[in-house]
Amino acid sequence: MILVAIGLSAVTLLVMAMVMSYILGWANNAFHVEVDPRVDATMKVLPGANCGGCGFVGCGDYAEAVVAGKAAVNKCTVGGESVAKDIGNIMGIEVGASFPYRPIVHCGAHYDERLGRHEYRGEMRCAAANLVAGVQGCTYGCLGIGDCTRACKFDAIHVVNGLAKVDYDKCVGCGACAEVCPRNIITITPFKAGWMMAVACANKDAGKDVTAVCTVGCIGCKACERTAKNYFKVVDNLSTINYDAYNASEECYMDLAAACKKCPRSRLVFVGHPTAKDLAAVADKELPEVVMADFKTTVDDTEWRG
Amino acid sequence: MNYIVDILLIAISAALVNNFVLYYFVGICPFIGVSRRVDMAFGMGCAVTFVISIAAILSWSITVFVLAPGALVTKWAAGFFVSAQEAAQIDLTILCYLVYIFAIASAVQFVEMYVRKFFPPLYKSFGVFLPLITTNCAILFACLTIMSKVVGVDNPADAWDLGRSLTLAVFGGVGFTIAIVIMAGIREELDLCDIPKPFKGPAITMIVAGILAMAFMGFTGVDSGLKNALTPPAQEDVQK
Numbered sequence: 001m002i003l004v005a006i007g008l009s010a011v012t013l014l015v016m017a018m019v020m021s022y023i024l025g026w027a028n029n030a031f032h033v034e035v036d037p038r039v040d041a042t043m044k045v046l047p048g049a050n051c052g053g054c055g056f057v058g059c060g061d062y063a064e065a066v067v068a069g070k071a072a073v074n075k076c077t078v079g080g081e082s083v084a085k086d087i088g089n090i091m092g093i094e095v096g097a098s099f100p101y102r103p104i105v106h107c108g109a110h111y112d113e114r115l116g117r118h119e120y121r122g123e124m125r126c127a128a129a130n131l132v133a134g135v136q137g138c139t140y141g142c143l144g145i146g147d148c149t150r151a152c153k154f155d156a157i158h159v160v161n162g163l164a165k166v167d168y169d170k171c172v173g174c175g176a177c178a179e180v181c182p183r184n185i186i187t188i189t190p191f192k193a194g195w196m197m198a199v200a201c202a203n204k205d206a207g208k209d210v211t212a213v214c215t216v217g218c219i220g221c222k223a224c225e226r227t228a229k230n231y232f233k234v235v236d237n238l239s240t241i242n243y244d245a246y247n248a249s250e251e252c253y254m255d256l257a258a259a260c261k262k263c264p265r266s267r268l269v270f271v272g273h274p275t276a277k278d279l280a281a282v283a284d285k286e287l288p289e290v291v292m293a294d295f296k297t298t299v300d301d302t303e304w305r306g
Numbered sequence: 307m308n309y310i311v312d313i314l315l316i317a318i319s320a321a322l323v324n325n326f327v328l329y330y331f332v333g334i335c336p337f338i339g340v341s342r343r344v345d346m347a348f349g350m351g352c353a354v355t356f357v358i359s360i361a362a363i364l365s366w367s368i369t370v371f372v373l374a375p376g377a378l379v380t381k382w383a384a385g386f387f388v389s390a391q392e393a394a395q396i397d398l399t400i401l402c403y404l405v406y407i408f409a410i411a412s413a414v415q416f417v418e419m420y421v422r423k424f425f426p427p428l429y430k431s432f433g434v435f436l437p438l439i440t441t442n443c444a445i446l447f448a449c450l451t452i453m454s455k456v457v458g459v460d461n462p463a464d465a466w467d468l469g470r471s472l473t474l475a476v477f478g479g480v481g482f483t484i485a486i487v488i489m490a491g492i493r494e495e496l497d498l499c500d501i502p503k504p505f506k507g508p509a510i511t512m513i514v515a516g517i518l519a520m521a522f523m524g525f526t527g528v529d530s531g532l533k534n535a536l537t538p539p540a541q542e543d544v545q546k
Contacts, residue, residue, distance in 0.1 A: 012380075
């Protein structure tokens with residue numbers, strides 16, 4: 001009887017295995033869904049970070065959109081040019097020059113440079129602090145509480161002495177920080193060179209009002225516009241750089257460096273990584289120093305006391 | 307009438323009183339893992355409910371027709387080798403884990419293919435969860451509970467039929483959904499809270515889960531109270 005039970009157990013499992021594999025095999029053919037082989041190929045090329053920098057839910061979603069023709073092949077910010085090229089090969093599309101996109105923080109004031117700052121004891125979020133009037137005098141600038149730091153999946157942005165500072169070594173340009181910033185002072189900019197000039201201010205008020213709230217903010221004096229007309233334009237009392245005209249040529253650097261020198265508030269700063277070529281191009285020019293990050297504090301020095 | 311009361315009691319007991327997650331502590335990994343956002347949690351809950359129902363139908367059929375002592379198929383097959391009396395005693399319930407996992411995994415695979423082919427939007431919304439929960443312990447737990455109610459009873463008349471088994475499974479799944487959605491709601495709020503540093507992350511999640519389980523202990527006795535309310539006392543029957 002025991003032998004019969006053992007035999008029956010074996011037979012039960014064997015029969016189940018046969019029935020199940022038959023059904024699944026049949027279903028595999030009957031319910032076969034045609035998946036474009038290009039989707040798989042694209043998936044293999046993509047970095048798989050699922051960061052959403054391309055504007056889709058994840059790499060899989062983006063791969064499907066690309067194959068369906070709904071998205072451009074160069075949207076992947078993490079992979080950059082090489083991935084765009086590979087996807088272009090898969091899709092049979094020639095890819096033009098594409099630049100890595102990186103965030104630029106348009107504020108340059110640290111705690112000691114900001115005026116009219118008050119102790120804030122609310123919830124430690126920029127989004128919350130932005131709702132409260134009078135946290136700091138400047139209503140455009142960085143609040144320094146670090147919503148961007150929390151949003152970053154790559155540990156690439158930190159708050160240093162009250163100012164968000166991008167670590168371009170780690171940054172992949174997914175744009176999460178720009179999206180979360182309640183004051184919209186982070187822009188995702190095409191880095192045409194390893195080293196980009198940026199206007200480190202976002203204050204659109206008149207010069208007098210800016211000096212009242214900040215010791216370093218752009219006052220809209222138009223010195224840059226006069227010096228390098230092709231690259232600068234003062235809109236709403238705020239200098240803006242025409243990144244379409246911007247390029248990595250030497251003449252461009254000469255003009256930019258001249259404008260830099262002219263700026264009375266030193267608001268034109270270089271961000272990113274200087275390459276050897278960039279350094280050689282500006283070796284004899286006087287440029288404002290790039291502030292290096294020392295990752296000490298991540299929040300305001302006022303504390304939560306309930 | 308008695309049957310309906312029975313079904314009602316099983317339903318309430320499975321969904322609230324003996325909640326799979328918060329009373330028996332099965333299915334904890336999706337409960338903690340997929341409870342970050344309410345919509346994801348709801349998708350997971352629906353997927354679990356769906357799979358658990360299929361698993362219940364399969365496991366009930368397999369138990370009744372193959373595994374249980376004196377089951378129809380086994381008795382017939384063994385009848386070729388041993389006497390009818392001995393054939394009725396052959397008990398294959400030791401195979402339960404193997405057979406259930408096997409049946410559930412295959413069924414889920416099949417359903418996944420079917421849904422992918424015929425209901426692409428549905429597949430997109432919860433198809434990704436299906437492979438995750440193939441051998442979720444909550445599902446195996448439901449199967450084993452059903453087996454114990456079919457095989458382990460003293461009086462053969464008390465053995466659960468398919469309706470009772472399915473009720474346990476569906477409302478077990480509903481209970482799971484309730485628990486995971488509440489958890490996801492709390493965790494979404496927790497993201498905005500100023501939690502003391504030592505409690506951040508998994509620690510506060512565990513504490514919340516514990517408090518939630520204690521809160522669900524408040525349902526204890528609801529089922530027996532309901533049973534007393536719904537079944538008329540025996541004396542009345544005598545008087546009539």
